[in-house]
Amino acid sequence: MSAEHQHHSHIDQTGWAKSLILFGLGIYLAVLIVTGNLANYINLRFAWLAYVGVAIFFLLALVNAYACLNPRRAHSHHHISWDNLLVVAFPLLLALLVPSRSLGVEAVSGGIGLSPVGVERASALTRSPLDRNILDWLRAFNRAPTPAAFNGQPVDVSGFVYREPSMGEDEFMVSRFTMSCCVADAYPIGMPVRSGAAGEFATGAWVRVRGEALADLFQREFVPIILADAIALIEEPAQPYLYP
């Protein structure tokens, strides 16, 4: 009887901590969905996973909280240590301390890809030049019978500014990360841009570049280079990555 009594008066601290962490993780995923910041982390094709996560986190948090309020109905679970709880709370800590950001120019290490990634889709070829993004351009270029096939076509792409060490004053690379699943497989690609105004744009800034295409040698490869007429600073797009 006295053991029973003790059980009731004791507040299940780790039990409440578990509920709190589960609830917190659910809220975190929900906030990512609502603010659109989810796009910073995963391909939105898999956004439904986050919905599933929110639902299960809330369900488990409720069940745990209910068990804490009604210790008699609680399952006689083994103890989860504070160490363990702290590790599981780590993502929450990180999310609170470091503001949500997409991978940008500082995540580029070891240069930018100049060839397309992923499956070749016919749509990249049939799409009108002005609708092509950087990935479409690289794909179309890769499939072209001769490098010169796209010379003179109008280009209108956006991305962040990246500079190779070898690049001159009048050049930069307009770049995007491609992402198949999540940021784990993010890979940077880009097109060189030539313009007298190139030097005005800081590395890492998001820009929209308009101009015309020219096949030219860059790092001993024929790539589509943009001879820019107009470069404008833009906000980072809602979907910062290109999905192959």
Next chain:
Amino acid sequence: MQIDLPRKAFPLPIKRVIFVLLTALVLSASIYQALRAGDDLYLTASVFATRFLGIFIEAVPFLLLGSLTSGLIETFVKTDDILRFLPRSRLGAALGGTLLGLVFPVCECGVVPVTRRLFRKGLPLSMGVAFLLAAPFMNPIVFASTYIAFGFGGVLIGRALLTVLVAVIVATVIGSFADPREVLKPTSAKAGEEHSHHHHPQGGSGLGAKLFSALQIGADDFFEMGRFLILGSGLAALLQTLVPQDSLLALGSGPIMSVLFMQILAFLLSVCSTVDSFLALAFVNTFSTGAIISFLSFGPMVDIKSTLMFTGVFRRKIVFYLVLLPFVLNLLAGVLINVALGY
């Protein structure tokens, strides 16, 4: 009393070290956020945070589903039911284990809590190990994603055959340990009778009470396995931030090196098996077919985060085998495929 001591030896020092390192990283990130002066370290920390959270966010729903499945198995599947249908021979059990994925469709994050639960219910070692290695591929979702990415052909068939082959071989080797206690941690081994009685006293036997109990067990499983997922995601993100993908790509040519590097990449990236086909597509132009098939077979079996999760189920020596054997076998197979195709 004396037996209790090794059972409590759960937190390995290595995990503490990793945890301390990760905490240090976050602290330095937050200090830099406050100062905003030294941009570089702050930016590196921010890239790390994005990578870490990306891997975590994509993997955590699968771990939750696996934990729920584990809870449901605990409350609704009787140990006797499992034992009744088991094949007698070790090879038969291993083959059966590869097919078990069709019954419990889980990916590599979900499979670990389910396997642990099945071990506790008395599943033989060889069957459990085969299930652990094969299930992340052997399920309808991954069939579908591989088919969508590659169509019906060499890659899909090669992936399936290689997965089953490697899983059966590794399972037979590890199943040859006579005593499961040599292989499993005490918390994953089959519980004694007095323990299983202890499990359902208060809940009652109604469906609602059983579901309630299953959800609680699922939540506990999430915490126990979640810490390994988080440590693994942290380690993967750290390595990705420090080791540029390009340096791997540049080295990975030739029939042997391409396979080797695709496997190292699979280990480092720790991408979920349900989506890794789309990722592999990114490499079809750069890497040999053998390398692609090995990537798709090895990646779902072993990567950084699943290795960490294995340490919550198996003894350390066995975790070492569980990583090394699939690595070597897949490497051999990938090179053979390349040789046969004339690379």
